[in-house]
Amino acid sequence: MALFSEDHTLETFRRGRVEVICGSMFSGKTEELIRRLKRANFAKQKVEIFKPSMDVRYSDNEVVSHDKSMINSTPVDSSSSILLLASDVDVVGIDEAQFFDKGLVEVCNELANGGIRVIVAGLDMDYQGKPFGPIPHLCAIADEVSKVHAICVKCGQLALFSHRTVLCDKQVLLGETERYEPLCRKCFLKALDKQSQLKET
Numbered sequence: 001m002a003l004f005s006e007d008h009t010l011e012t013f014r015r016g017r018v019e020v021i022c023g024s025m026f027s028g029k030t031e032e033l034i035r036r037l038k039r040a041n042f043a044k045q046k047v048e049i050f051k052p053s054m055d056v057r058y059s060d061n062e063v064v065s066h067d068k069s070m071i072n073s074t075p076v077d078s079s080s081s082i083l084l085l086a087s088d089v090d091v092v093g094i095d096e097a098q099f100f101d102k103g104l105v106e107v108c109n110e111l112a113n114g115g116i117r118v119i120v121a122g123l124d125m126d127y128q129g130k131p132f133g134p135i136p137h138l139c140a141i142a143d144e145v146s147k148v149h150a151i152c153v154k155c156g157q158l159a160l161f162s163h164r165t166v167l168c169d170k171q172v173l174l175g176e177t178e179r180y181e182p183l184c185r186k187c188f189l190k191a192l193d194k195q196s197q198l199k200e201t
């Protein structure tokens, strides 16, 4: 069974819907978002991509994934700006959606109700394994949710957690390979145990 649907009608008809691509860090969320947006682009659909303006890891105007494939995007301060900027498009892509405000849920609904295909990518859990920002609510209202996985760096199982390898209690700490590693459930629990022991001593 294919992991993702190859429904060609997505690119041939204008159809309002919400698609969520979620998972841990290094799970290929952005790559999958870009893959879908490129296909829509090839089909001559008008595509706009937005990301939170705080996510300026590599570049200001591009959605950049870890493998450096990129596509132009617009950084916005709040979810309501997306409504204003996306009036005349067929497909809206939103990357790093976990950093947006809760209003993003209503924004995505409104866009989809108006006939726009909305594809949202984001982390479903923070470094503690807690639901992250508007992503859980987006999963609830989505037409389709794709949960993608990384590979656990300890044991090779599918990973669903983004374990922070440095001690810091802020929910948002930008950084990639030097600060996070993908872990499966078993290895994540083990790592948390080890860290709490470290904190006590």
Ligand SMILES: [Zn+2]
Residues within 6 Å of the ligand: 152, 153, 154, 155, 156, 157, 183, 184, 185, 186, 187, 188
């Ligand atoms: Zn593991």
